[in-house]
Amino acid sequence: MNETRVRYAPSPTGDPHIGNLRSAIFNWLFAKKENGKFILRIEDTDQSRIVKNGIEKQQEALLWLGMQWDELYIQSERKSIYAKYSQKLIEEDKAYRCYATEEELDELRQKQKSEKKITRYDGRYRDYDKEKSLSRSKKEPYVIRFKSPQNGETQCFDKIRGGITFNNKELDDFVIIKSDGFPTYHFANVVDDHLMKISHVMRAEEWLPSLPKHVNIYNALGWEMPTFVHLPMILAPDKTKLSKRHGATSVQDFIDQGYIKPAMFNFLVLLGWAFDDKTEQFTINELKNIFDINKISKSPAIFNKEKLDWFNGKYIREINTNELAKEISIFFENSIEPNNFNIISSYDFKKIANMVKERSKTLNDSLILSEFLFKKPKFESKEEIITMCESDDQCKLVLEKSFKLLSDTKDFSISNLQNKLKKLMDDLNLKPKQVLGTLRIVITNQKISPPIFDCLNILEKEESLIRIQTAIDYL
RNA sequence: GGCCCCAUCGUCUAACGGUUAGGACAUCACCCUCUCAAGGUGGGAAUACGGAUUCGAAUUCCGUUGGGGUCACCA
Incomplete structure (x- = not known):
């Protein structure tokens, strides 16, 4: 059996996207499950879109979730490799140089549009004279296009969808090497997956329409194909591709909002994958053993933020x-x-x-x-303080008695505070709301706060008394 | 629009021809309660539609509808 080798292949063009991270998780878990290798490949063949620290950002996102890569490749450093294989295709008449300019192509597209035809490259240099092509290449810029089959069908196979057939009439002669000499995704990705001995290509479903291009390149080069596994998309609640306008989408956004690693990991792995009909909380180590690509679902998943919140809260508690x-x-x-x-x-x-x-x-x-630990209560009016009580006097009584009680208390443990204050309520014949509620306001002045016992406990005696005294003085 | 993919509660999903269609989030009610949570109990909520195959279909096949993706010298 061949070694399982999978890759995560982001382009360093911005902040790592949460959807990509899910792809990384699936790849990484599968590699772990199969005792294979997880390869990080940086697809930086578009020089114009490269962002500073792009590579580091991608790496940090993986490391945040504890995913270490076994090998690292950077496509821009492999330019000559792609050139070599594109040259081979030209020599074998499976690819050719195209001298059409951008303007020329734009014009073509416009024309096709106005005639309501499908917009695609028309193959104008497909049968161009080879001598001319070669001599022009010495002094003119050009791209290299792949000679796609024009008839018949291309049979493709996706692990979770089965066979998919594409009519070759739909294909056009797409660019494999750009005029700056860098390869396009379609070409670099095939060459690298082959050279890196990738066994399973797991990537987002948005790549499915370009599968026949890749299949045809494999065939042209006479290479064996990896297993393709197209992962269901992650959609926003409005069912469109998750993007910036939907709010948080980058890994950093989620970190900034206070999501923690195990929750994020657990949540993401359940987008497009499930273990059984009832288990849904897993540690990363468990997932390394039970992750199964046969259980990846076909249909897209909507990013359910409420569930992420619940998971995050659960992990914070646990x-x-x-x-x-x-x-x-x-x-x-x-x-x-x-x-x-x-x-x-x-x-x-x-x-x-x-x-x-x-x-x-x-x-x-x-x-x-x-x-409340660093924000001392500031009151605008007395009403704010007495709101829990029935009268000013009652409120004053509560505060004064509490002050006295706490002054006499040495043990500020939560349980002791509970006992003491419970007794005070009984002695004064007042309701919890009146005593504890008032204290909460005076100590924290927050609508929402931890229980008063916890607040007093953490503030400790001195600060607690100061805050109560401040309120008494204010009244 | 062409092509491709997809279709179970609002959402994530389980079911691999035979289940009262299960779980979770969310939601609602009640309990608990110093606020807010957490926790507990209970409720409502789904097989898009139409055919075909079969003793039997959420599950297989065909069509319809709907949704998504993709159509660059971006990935």
Whole structure:
């Protein structure tokens, strides 16, 4: 049996897209499952679209999810290889130089459009004199086009869809080498997949229409074909291709919004793949063993953000405290002003993690819940404070008694605070809302906050008393 | 528009000819409750349509409709 070798082949033209990352996950998991190799190939043959740090961004996205590649190739460094094979095709009369200019081609397309014909290259240099072609190549720019078969059919095979037949009349002589000498995707991808001994080409379904082009190149070069696996598209809720106008689409967007690695990985793997009828939470290690390309679905999947949120919240609740504390500290540092981060750093991030984990869907939620740590309550009116009570006097009573109680309390553990304050409620014959609600306002002044016991616990005695006293003074 | 792919609750999906069509997210109701969550219990919700094959079809075949993708010297 041949070794399983798969590749993830992004082009470094922007921020890594979440849909591409899903393709990477499928490839990587399949490689792990089969004890094969996961190859990263940078498809940077369009010099005009290259973005600074494009390669690094792609690598960082993979590493964020813990996907390490076994081999790395960069197409722009392999220019001569593609030239060699294109030359071979010319010599064998399976490709030819085309001298048509952009303007010429535009004109052709316009004409075809106005005549309501299909727009495609008309093969004007297909049978051009070989001597002339060669001599012109010495002084004029040209592209190299592939001589597509004009009759018959091209049989293709996709692992999850089966056989697909294309009528060769639909094909045109597409460009394989551009005038700047770089190969087009269609050509570089075939040459590289062959040379790199790729066993399975797993890529997005949007490539399916160009499969016959690739198949014909394989045939022309006399190469054996890999298994093609076209992955279902990931669509936006409006059922169109997921793009920037739908909001977050790049990997960095999701990191910035506070999504964490295991949730992202788990969520993405379920877009177009399922294990069985009830299991849906998996660790990455489990997936390495159970991932099965035969279970990849055919139909496109809509990106269901609510479910991602749920997964993220679930993982935030379940990962261990140290890990969450680390995620939180990194996220906070990147999200808030240095001054505020300094204040919040004086608290124990593990304590913060425990305080917010039950009620955070994202790390950004964690941040919002923690804001009271560096934002002291500021009141606009007395009403804000007394809203939980029946009267000013009752509110004052609650605050004064609480102040006294907490002053006398040494043990600020959550359980002890619960006991003490419960007793206070009983003694004063007041409802939880009146006592705990009022304290929550005075301590955090947040509509949504962690439970008051957690807040007092993390703030500790001194700061808690200061905040209560401040409110009493204000009343 | 040509070509290609696809079609199970709103969404992600399970089912590999025989199930009361299962699970999850979301949603609704109730419980819990210091806010918000989490958690618990329960409810509603799907095989696009029409033929054919078969004792029997979500499942196979054909058509219709719908959706998506793709038609560059971008990938």
